[in-house]
Amino acid sequence: MRKKQSQLNVRINKDLHRKLNIYCAEKGVSKKQVIEGFLRGLLTETEKGKSPQK
Numbered sequence: 001m002r003k004k005q006s007q008l009n010v011r012i013n014k015d016l017h018r019k020l021n022i023y024c025a026e027k028g029v030s031k032k033q034v035i036e037g038f039l040r041g042l043l044t045e046t047e048k049g050k051s052p053q054k
Helices: 014-027 031-047
Strands: none
Touching: 014 031
16 A cells, blocks of 8 residues: 655746756766655754754
């Protein structure tokens, strides 16, 4: 059985988007994988009671 997924539409500035594209190309990963990993890490920190890093 497949997990249901939601779509998240966000706008980011052009420079950040360019850097994300370069990072993904260098690492051979998708933007989706990078963003999901970042969010998981951020939520894990929040659950532990740490303040999120900026």
